[in-house]
Amino acid sequence: MKIETIDLNFMHTQQVIASFLLLGEDGAALVETGPTSCLDRLTAGLKEHGVSQGDVRHILLTHIHLDHAGASGHLSELLPNATFYVHEVGYPHLVDPSKLVKSATRIYGESMDELWGEARPVPEDRVVTLKEGEETAVAGAVLVAHDTPGHAYHHLAYLEPDSGVLFTGDVAGIRLPGQSYVRPPTPPPEIDVDAWVKSINHIRKIDPNSLWPTHFGCYEDVGRHLGELEQRLQDWLLFVEGQMDDGAERDEISEELRAKGDAEMLAEGADTTQSEHYDLAGSYPMLTDGLMRYATRRREKR
Numbered sequence: 001m002k003i004e005t006i007d008l009n010f011m012h013t014q015q016v017i018a019s020f021l022l023l024g025e026d027g028a029a030l031v032e033t034g035p036t037s038c039l040d041r042l043t044a045g046l047k048e049h050g051v052s053q054g055d056v057r058h059i060l061l062t063h064i065h066l067d068h069a070g071a072s073g074h075l076s077e078l079l080p081n082a083t084f085y086v087h088e089v090g091y092p093h094l095v096d097p098s099k100l101v102k103s104a105t106r107i108y109g110e111s112m113d114e115l116w117g118e119a120r121p122v123p124e125d126r127v128v129t130l131k132e133g134e135e136t137a138v139a140g141a142v143l144v145a146h147d148t149p150g151h152a153y154h155h156l157a158y159l160e161p162d163s164g165v166l167f168t169g170d171v172a173g174i175r176l177p178g179q180s181y182v183r184p185p186t187p188p189p190e191i192d193v194d195a196w197v198k199s200i201n202h203i204r205k206i207d208p209n210s211l212w213p214t215h216f217g218c219y220e221d222v223g224r225h226l227g228e229l230e231q232r233l234q235d236w237l238l239f240v241e242g243q244m245d246d247g248a249e250r251d252e253i254s255e256e257l258r259a260k261g262d263a264e265m266l267a268e269g270a271d272t273t274q275s276e277h278y279d280l281a282g283s284y285p286m287l288t289d290g291l292m293r294y295a296t297r298r299r300e301k302r
């Protein structure tokens with residue numbers, strides 16, 4: 001199996017959202033579709049790699065957020081032989097995206113169309129649900145689904161055991177090419193830091209050779225990467241809780257978190273231009289909303 005990374009050029013910016021094209025003896029597969037707003041770029045990418053629309057047999061989705069799976073409905077029309085694979089909790093939203101679109105509209109408002117484009121349903125008979133450990137034969141290889149909640153309840157990572165490649169969706173965070181910095185994507189409404197840390201430990205047990213985050217690329221310093229993600233996830237949660245205790249409001253907390261995050265990036269040798277690129281995959285106001293919501297719910301439970 002050969003892996004080609006299709007850069008979806010999200011918001012005219014390179015290396016923010018990837019779709020991974022797997023090529024092998026029995027046709028082609030995709031991990032992630034990207035949003036409908038990047039559909040032309042995705043179909044052009046298939047063409048560039050000599051893949052016809054009938055060649056794509058499998059589309060594996062890590063979760064159903066619009067930046068990862070938003071183009072699924074359109075693709076079910078364009079790629080007649082493709083079966084879609086998704087976590088069982090994500091399934092209802094793939095075959096009827098109306099609720100998902102409604103909740104995304106609450107977050108993104110008037111930018112919905114520019115960012116994501118239209119989300120159409122995928123016909124039920126084109127979708128297969130996967131659970132922990134289930135295998136799918138794709139593109140001359142086998143991919144094993146791993147249940148990895150935290151960023152979303154319904155999140156799967158996909159391992160190719162022979163190469164040790166792990167497609168991590170958002171569970172291994174956001175990391176852009178040339179950078180060591182890992183930003184935890186913590187949008188509302190589902191983030192669960194405890195579950196996320198368990199998923200990071202789950203990935204450590206899987207012991208992959210490389211991590212392939214959708215935002216963006218491929219990294220081999222697996223232990224360091226996961227360590228940084230776990231540490232920052234816990235640290236940012238405590239930071240946001242502390243700000244809430246001090247009576248700070250959301251916008252203020254978001255700005256404080258940005259200042260903290262940017263300082264951490266600088267310390268790792270990145271600059272603030274990089275921060276803007278990371279923002280396209282997970283912006284501070286959104287990350288703050290998710291962490292505040294999680295912190296509030298956690299307190300209510302105590």
Ligand SMILES: [Zn+2]
Pocket residue numbers: 065067068170185214215281
């Ligand atoms: Zn994402």
